[in-house]
Amino acid sequence: MAELVIxxxxxxxxxxxxxxxxxxxxxxxxxxxxxxxxxxxxxxxxYTLAGHPNYEVTQGEVQFKGVNILDLEPDxxxxxGLFLAFQYPVAVPGVTMANFLRTSLNSHRKALDESDxxxxxxxxxKMMKDKMNLLKMDPAFAGRYLNDGFSxxxxxxxxxxxxxxxxxxxxxxxxxxxxxxIDALRIVSEGxxxxxxxxxxGLIITxxxxxxxxxxxxxxxxxxxxxxxxxxxxxxxxELEEKGxxxxxxxxxxxSETA
Amino acid sequence: MAEQTSNNFLNEMDDYKYGxxxxxxxxxxxxxxLNRRVxxxxxxxxxxxxxxxxxxxxxxxxxxxxPVPTWGPDLSGLNLDDxxxxxKPTSGEEQxxxxxxxxxxxxFNRLGIPEAEQKFLAGVGAQYESEMVYHNIQKxxxxxxxxxxxxxxxxxxxxxxxxxxxxxxxxxxxxxFAAINSAAWSGGSFVYVPPNVKVEMPLQAYFxxxxxxMGQFERSLIIVDxxxxxxxVEGCTAPQYTTNSFHSGVxxxxxxxxxxxxxxxxQNWSKNVYNLVTQRxxxxxxxxxxxxxxxxxxxxxxxYPSCYLVGKGAHGEILSMAFAGEGQLQxxxxxxxxxxxxxxxxxxxxxxxxxxxxxSYRGMLKVQKGAMGxxxxxxxxxxxxxxxxxxxxxxxxxxxxxxxxIGHEASxxxxxxxxLFYLMSRGLSAEDATTMVVSGFIxxxxxxxxxxxxxxxxxxxxxxxxxxxx
Numbered sequence: 233m234a235e236l237v238i239x240x241x242x243x244x245x246x247x248x249x250x251x252x253x254x255x256x257x258x259x260x261x262x263x264x265x266x267x268x269x270x271x272x273x274x275x276x277x278x279y280t281l282a283g284h285p286n287y288e289v290t291q292g293e294v295q296f297k298g299v300n301i302l303d304l305e306p307d308x309x310x311x312x313g314l315f316l317a318f319q320y321p322v323a324v325p326g327v328t329m330a331n332f333l334r335t336s337l338n339s340h341r342k343a344l345d346e347s348d349x350x351x352x353x354x355x356x357x358k359m360m361k362d363k364m365n366l367l368k369m370d371p372a373f374a375g376r377y378l379n380d381g382f383s384x385x386x387x388x389x390x391x392x393x394x395x396x397x398x399x400x401x402x403x404x405x406x407x408x409x410x411x412x413x414i415d416a417l418r419i420v421s422e423g424x425x426x427x428x429x430x431x432x433x434g435l436i437i438t439x440x441x442x443x444x445x446x447x448x449x450x451x452x453x454x455x456x457x458x459x460x461x462x463x464x465x466x467x468x469x470x471e472l473e474e475k476g477x478x479x480x481x482x483x484x485x486x487x488s489e490t491a
Numbered sequence: 492m493a494e495q496t497s498n499n500f501l502n503e504m505d506d507y508k509y510g511x512x513x514x515x516x517x518x519x520x521x522x523x524x525l526n527r528r529v530x531x532x533x534x535x536x537x538x539x540x541x542x543x544x545x546x547x548x549x550x551x552x553x554x555x556x557x558p559v560p561t562w563g564p565d566l567s568g569l570n571l572d573d574x575x576x577x578x579k580p581t582s583g584e585e586q587x588x589x590x591x592x593x594x595x596x597x598x599f600n601r602l603g604i605p606e607a608e609q610k611f612l613a614g615v616g617a618q619y620e621s622e623m624v625y626h627n628i629q630k631x632x633x634x635x636x637x638x639x640x641x642x643x644x645x646x647x648x649x650x651x652x653x654x655x656x657x658x659x660x661x662x663x664x665x666x667x668f669a670a671i672n673s674a675a676w677s678g679g680s681f682v683y684v685p686p687n688v689k690v691e692m693p694l695q696a697y698f699x700x701x702x703x704x705m706g707q708f709e710r711s712l713i714i715v716d717x718x719x720x721x722x723x724v725e726g727c728t729a730p731q732y733t734t735n736s737f738h739s740g741v742x743x744x745x746x747x748x749x750x751x752x753x754x755x756x757x758q759n760w761s762k763n764v765y766n767l768v769t770q771r772x773x774x775x776x777x778x779x780x781x782x783x784x785x786x787x788x789x790x791x792x793x794x795y796p797s798c799y800l801v802g803k804g805a806h807g808e809i810l811s812m813a814f815a816g817e818g819q820l821q822x823x824x825x826x827x828x829x830x831x832x833x834x835x836x837x838x839x840x841x842x843x844x845x846x847x848x849x850x851s852y853r854g855m856l857k858v859q860k861g862a863m864g865x866x867x868x869x870x871x872x873x874x875x876x877x878x879x880x881x882x883x884x885x886x887x888x889x890x891x892x893x894x895x896x897i898g899h900e901a902s903x904x905x906x907x908x909x910x911l912f913y914l915m916s917r918g919l920s921a922e923d924a925t926t927m928v929v930s931g932f933i934x935x936x937x938x939x940x941x942x943x944x945x946x947x948x949x950x951x952x953x954x955x956x957x958x959x960x961x
Contacts (some may be wrong), residue, residue: 282910282912282916283915283916284911285908286908304916305915305921306912306916306917307915307917307918307919307920307921307924309916310915310916310918311915313917315916316902316914316916318913321905321913322909322912322913324908324910324913324914324927324928324931324936325932325934326930326931326932326933326934327928327930327931327934328929332914332917334920335919335923335927336914336917336919337918339917339919339920339923340918343918349589351568377931377934378931394917398917400920479635
């Protein structure tokens with residue numbers, strides 16, 4: 233089961249505790265949204281799940297497919313089927329999208345089967361063509377250097393292409409909607425939806441509700457001050473959009489004071 | 492396709508080894524050290540005319556008076572008296588592949604040369620030890636009037652053409668090591684391309700050191716006549732030794748009016764070699780000279796390919812890459828001398844340092860009085876893979892003219908944690924991720940190489956990166 237289970241997760245960044253006991257379960261195939269004001273630890277959660285070395289887990293556990301992923305390197309987590317779509321994808325000049333994707337696809341195949349010889353060039357070309365068609369991308373994109381000189385929208389679409397090639401079972405979309413105009417947001421969301429399948433779960437991290445108009449979540453969580461403070465259905469997102477975060481804050485602060 | 496190079500290194504890197512050597516089997520070897528008698532022996536073994544012996548002796552005398560330069564890398568570990576200056580491997584030069592001795596073929600086989608030859612080579616001049624042992628010129632080259640010979644045969648068969656140009660680009664007095672080379676030179680290529688002849692396939696020569704403490708003093712002379720075009724490629728791999736070795740080549744290139752010349756080097760001497768090379772070109776009116784220079788190996792390299800832009804509208808380019816690993820110092824760069832109006836130049840330097848290696852960019856840009864309308868641009872990028880490694884920039888700029896446009900940029904970057912994390916989050920191991928960043932960094936150079944060299948270059952990068960992480 234491709235279920236993601238986070239229990240009492242505490243994370244320090246440069247000695248400061250950012251996550252203060254996150255509990256969250258995303259069952260296989262479900263999409264959950266995590267909303268919250270800036271600076272509450274949403275992106276910290278995303279980086280921690282992917283295994284960034286600067287994020288120090290001090291307590292708690294994260295299980296994916298029954299494996300404690302906190303013991304794994306970032307590449308091993310990727311091989312297991314976890315995919316983080318970055319808020320700020322990093323440029324690697326001189327490395328083409330095609331070369332990068334083929335290398336990363338081969339690393340996945342090799343992790344599955346040590347004797348795998350890698351994807352053949354014709355097979356890879358055909359796959360790239362199909363995926364880029366699916367995402368309505370210009371084939372010339374494959375020859376460009378990874379995120380080098382890409383516009384905000386192009387970077388996000390490049391992330392979607394990577395996702396399409398690697399076919400993860402759990403995607404973490406870290407503020408994928410940030411910096412996108414409404415057309416780009418629609419295109420990216422349509423991409424995610426086109427890639428969705430019953431085996432793929434997701435965690436949509438966002439500040440705004442609007443992406444959830446395109447990618448429908450099963451559950452919406454609200455994060456504040458390093459904790460999940462409220463969970464509900466899609467209607468919770470609309471409520472947040474309408475009333476802002478203040479009412480949650482009041483409720484949360486009240487709760488924490490009484491606690 | 493752009494993806495070809497990196498994909499290939501991933502597939503083919505496993506079986507690539509370069510630390511092998513053949514048993515020593517030589518006909519003649521001088522004693523250690525350079526003296527008048529050794530110089531005379533070399534000249535006599537080669538059956539040279541008197542003028543060449545005089546040239547060698549004059550150079551020998553000059554070398555005695557010339558101190559080892561101290562303005563650059565530390566050369567105190569180089570003992571010039573502890574080196575063999577001439578080794579003759581077989582009795583004569585072979586005309587066809589069938590005549591090449593088996594042991595030498597084995598060496599080439601392990602370097603993958605016959606395959607490369609079938610596919611790409613227009614001609615091969617392969618230098619084994621100090622002498623050309625194999626030389627093959629494709630028929631159509633000969634029909635075009637292109638001369639591609641060992642330097643010894645060039646002197647023997649084309650004495651007038653040879654003497655008119657030899658030593659005119661790099662004079663004996665140029666520097667200590669040019670003087671040593673001029674006294675002890677052996678092996679190398681002589682190339683002449685007649686006016687308006689375009690050599691479409693790159694001409695290639697392979698170099699290999701195969702005896703401990705041997706000095707290799709190859710000397711090449713290349714003349715590209717008016718309106719002609721040539722790409723010459725020189726690639727080196729060398730076995731590993733424990734004692735210091737010394738390589739000091741001299742490359743002289745003359746690019747006449749309206750001609751185009753590119754000289755590509757992949758230098759991968761073993762890590763005990765002092766590689767002190769003088770590469771220079773004289774570029775005439777409206778001609779273009781390009782140096783593509785990749786320095787991977789050696790203990791210390793000092794190499795600054797130069798363009799003397801002597802004709803109006805001449806253009807020079809240098810694309811220089813250096814990789815400095817543990818115990819290595821790569822002191823590379825280039826010289827652009829604008830000696831005529833409306834000349835232009837572009838210098839791009841990329842260096843990578845890891846495991847305490849040091850790389851330096853040392854460049855000279857000169858614009859002579861009267862050379863108006865000059866345009867020149869220099870870009871140096873350095874990549875540091877760890878905190879122990881170092882990079883330096885030593886630019887010298889002398890501008891004696893007002894009406895010029897000069898640009899100079901330098902940057903130092905580190906392989907970022909964020910870059911590695913990003914690549915690893917897509918499944919690449921730490922080592923593969925680092926290699927990918929490095930490969931991308933040198934991509935602007937690699938894509939200028941002929942395909943099989945691009946493949947080899949990526950293999951070398953991969954070898955250099957092996958075991959570098961964790």
